[in-house]
Amino acid sequence: MTFSNSAKLNKLLAAQQHGFSLAQDFYKDIDVYHTEINQIFLKHWLYAGHVSQIPNTGDYITFEFDTESVIIVRTAQGEVKAHMNVCRHRGSRICLEKSGSQKALTCPYHAWSYDLDGELISARNMPDDFVPSDNGLHKVNITLIGGLVFVCLSKDPPSIDSLQKELEQIVDIFGINSMKLAEQKSYRIPANWKLAVENYQECYHCANSHQEFAKIHAMAKPPKLFQKAKTDYCEANQNDPKFAELNHYFDLAEQGQEGFQYDRNPLIRGAQSGSLSGKPVAPLLGSLQNYDGGASELMVGPLSYFLIYDDHMIGYRFLPISVDECICVVSWFVNGSAVQGEDYQLDELTWLWNVTTLADKKIIMNNQKGVNSRFYQPGRLSEMETFQQSFLDWYLKALVK
Ligand code: FES
Numbered sequence: 001m002t003f004s005n006s007a008k009l010n011k012l013l014a015a016q017q018h019g020f021s022l023a024q025d026f027y028k029d030i031d032v033y034h035t036e037i038n039q040i041f042l043k044h045w046l047y048a049g050h051v052s053q054i055p056n057t058g059d060y061i062t063f064e065f066d067t068e069s070v071i072i073v074r075t076a077q078g079e080v081k082a083h084m085n086v087c088r089h090r091g092s093r094i095c096l097e098k099s100g101s102q103k104a105l106t107c108p109y110h111a112w113s114y115d116l117d118g119e120l121i122s123a124r125n126m127p128d129d130f131v132p133s134d135n136g137l138h139k140v141n142i143t144l145i146g147g148l149v150f151v152c153l154s155k156d157p158p159s160i161d162s163l164q165k166e167l168e169q170i171v172d173i174f175g176i177n178s179m180k181l182a183e184q185k186s187y188r189i190p191a192n193w194k195l196a197v198e199n200y201q202e203c204y205h206c207a208n209s210h211q212e213f214a215k216i217h218a219m220a221k222p223p224k225l226f227q228k229a230k231t232d233y234c235e236a237n238q239n240d241p242k243f244a245e246l247n248h249y250f251d252l253a254e255q256g257q258e259g260f261q262y263d264r265n266p267l268i269r270g271a272q273s274g275s276l277s278g279k280p281v282a283p284l285l286g287s288l289q290n291y292d293g294g295a296s297e298l299m300v301g302p303l304s305y306f307l308i309y310d311d312h313m314i315g316y317r318f319l320p321i322s323v324d325e326c327i328c329v330v331s332w333f334v335n336g337s338a339v340q341g342e343d344y345q346l347d348e349l350t351w352l353w354n355v356t357t358l359a360d361k362k363i364i365m366n367n368q369k370g371v372n373s374r375f376y377q378p379g380r381l382s383e384m385e386t387f388q389q390s391f392l393d394w395y396l397k398a399l400v401k
């Protein structure tokens, strides 16, 4: 019997009340954590990077969570492939850096060497009956969604056909295929990964904790005011395809397909982008001709989030390192033809989401400290935490699916 059908988990699930935060064990119990890794992180498509990070043959990036590490590499044929970063000799990590460029993937331990397709091409002094072709690197499923690289460690990944089709126009409008990564920062957070995800999914805390964000995003307003601003904004632009509303985040996931969601929201009147002044910080993206005072939210799979302003895109992912530590990776993308120093300045581009993420890190750490207390009990969620509630509903089902 696995933990996903154990009496302990069933008891926890049965006691969990809709409309309340999760019980302490969901944030602390090592068996719950291992179940999450198996049921969520090993089963879904996870955002690992962008093709612009590996333009040339041999360029690679690594993607890590929990105990796993994946190498994403540009092959000699120009394809993008993913291999487990685990040597087939005695298991050493092969690529030790976050990124680099190599003619071949050579293990630092005893120098077994693999070509960029993951085939073993050299291993010294092996017995006569050793078969190199049986010792290639484990392959990982990989797919590109508008140049964004997603990997799935399952043998049987959820389908992304409908997601690819429905997002095609959005990918095109913002030129996601041809964006380039301008900056990436990692924030280690001493808290369970769900506290980070839940925090990202609600703006109940925004007005309090993110003055900088609240000056730019209408979302930080009370629900009625925000809804009014959104209705006015969307009605005025309803024939524009970037105002499409695609809401398949959690329902598709139940039909063996990866869920996704896309939505457009207004900024505060007068703001054009997510920056200190609300003014643009980079050239317009893709085929956009003007700033319309909004930003798009895109979610691909349960754990990868993108916020698309008219002049830059932020990629957000939260990944567990262990039961009580996670990492938030924030990526800033600009139009592929923009030149740093001329068309954009890194400090201006990254300012808003750097201050916001640092503030969130503090909030999430303190949340975990309180959750660890003997006196913590699940608390009632507000009307501004409905999306967080949808995530929790999905999460609780995913644990036992
Ligand atoms: S563990 Fe990689 S060559 Fe020995």
Ligand SMILES: [Fe+2]
Binding pocket: 199, 200, 205, 206, 209, 210, 356, 360
């Ligand atoms: Fe926040």
